Amino acid sequence: VYGFSPGAPEDISFRVFENSVSVLGGMATRRQVRVTVRNAGRSHGFDLLIYLPNAAPRPVPVFLGLNFYGNHTVAPDPSIRITDSWMRENASFAIVDHQSTEASRGVNAHCWPVTRIVERGYGLATIYYGDIDPDFDDGFENGVHPLYDEGQRTDAHWGAIGAWAWGLSRAVDYFETDDDIDAGRVAVMGHSRLGKTALWAGAQDERFALTISSGSGCGGAKIFRRNYGETIEHLNRAFPHWFCRNFTTYTNNEDALPIDQHELIALVAPRPVYVTSAVEDRWADPRGEFLAAKRAEPVYRLLGVGGCDADEFPKPLKPVRSRIGYHIRHGSHDVLPYDWERWMDAADQHVR
Numbered sequence: 166v167y168g169f170s171p172g173a174p175e176d177i178s179f180r181v182f183e184n185s186v187s188v189l190g191g192m193a194t195r196r197q198v199r200v201t202v203r204n205a206g207r208s209h210g211f212d213l214l215i216y217l218p219n220a221a222p223r224p225v226p227v228f229l230g231l232n233f234y235g236n237h238t239v240a241p242d243p244s245i246r247i248t249d250s251w252m253r254e255n256a257s258f259a260i261v262d263h264q265s266t267e268a269s270r271g272v273n274a275h276c277w278p279v280t281r282i283v284e285r286g287y288g289l290a291t292i293y294y295g296d297i298d299p300d301f302d303d304g305f306e307n308g309v310h311p312l313y314d315e316g317q318r319t320d321a322h323w324g325a326i327g328a329w330a331w332g333l334s335r336a337v338d339y340f341e342t343d344d345d346i347d348a349g350r351v352a353v354m355g356h357s358r359l360g361k362t363a364l365w366a367g368a369q370d371e372r373f374a375l376t377i378s379s380g381s382g383c384g385g386a387k388i389f390r391r392n393y394g395e396t397i398e399h400l401n402r403a404f405p406h407w408f409c410r411n412f413t414t415y416t417n418n419e420d421a422l423p424i425d426q427h428e429l430i431a432l433v434a435p436r437p438v439y440v441t442s443a444v445e446d447r448w449a450d451p452r453g454e455f456l457a458a459k460r461a462e463p464v465y466r467l468l469g470v471g472g473c474d475a476d477e478f479p480k481p482l483k484p485v486r487s488r489i490g491y492h493i494r495h496g497s498h499d500v501l502p503y504d505w506e507r508w509m510d511a512a513d514q515h516v517r
């Protein structure tokens with residue numbers, strides 16, 4: 166589905182280029198780190214934006230997630246470096262000019278309740294996904310792919326989701342070097358295509374202590390064979406760069422797949438996983454997302470860590486708090502404060 170990803174790079178280095186010890190009214194430290202990876206004589210870099218709670222004992226547990234529109238859109242702070250990578254357009258931000266401008270600082274802050282996260286004793290780390298790999302079909306010539314794929318791409322090679330997930334693991338490489346961050350207590354989260362990415366990252370890298378999917382839908386948490394909402398045909402047509410080429414074999418051919426997505430979730434076992442849906446997000450098939458979480462249960466039970474404590478599709482705002490967690494809330498395809506509060510509850514339960 167996602168293709169094979171390379172392991173850790175030949176060489177990786179980190180440069181802390183900002184460290185402000187008193188931001189958010191003194192509650193937090195903000196750190197920005199340039200991550201540079203080198204392989205096969207080429208290099209590629211991306212920025213990690215990190216907030217750490219000053220009141221929490223060191224090292225702190227952190228949430229890690231990719232963002233859609235640049236680190237500078239996560240918070241309205243003029244010190245956050247604006248990327249010069251390819252930038253995803255979003256008409257709803259009503260930014261007349263290109264988005265990588267001062268005017269777009271903090272435009273996506275509603276998805277990132279930094280103050281609340283810090284208040285609850287967690288750090289937050291984020292990377293702009295386009296810094297790792299641009300989100301368009303570029304023949305894999307940009308982003309991190311050229312470091313690995315030169316002259317050897319096969320139909321089983323990683324696509325963009327594989328690259329983004331690989332980038333998340335590089336953030337953990339950094340955490341392992343930072344005494345303020347507990348690399349053993351990292352919750353990886355993501356929404357939508359980045360929710361697909363978080364699941365794939367959590368499945369592959371056992372350093373993630375908790376894996377959280379928000380509205381990840383088709384190619385994420387939902388069961389492909391449901392034939393509801395988005396299909397493999399749509400994924401491969403609209404986003405041919407997300408998956409490996411072999412995945413096109415299953416366009417209009419779901420039944421031929423040797424797997425389904427409950428097995429992706431089961432790959433995270435025995436580590437905790439939390440799946441989130443929204444009632445109006447029918448494109449992502451909420452029931453199919455729940456069913457995949459539920460059907461991962463035999464593997465969790467086999468490993469002796471409990472399962473998914475819901476026999477029926479849960480009602481909205483009735484979170485399932487077992488090792489496989491789940492909630493559905495009212496509203497649409499988005500990340501809302503309610504989601505973050507439940508994810509932090511899950512982190513309190515499993516990670517802290």
Ligand code: GCU
Nearest residue numbers: 356357358359381382383395
């Ligand atoms: C589209 C796509 C989904 C994806 C979403 C997103 O709706 O069809 O698969 O999850 O974009 O990432 O925003």
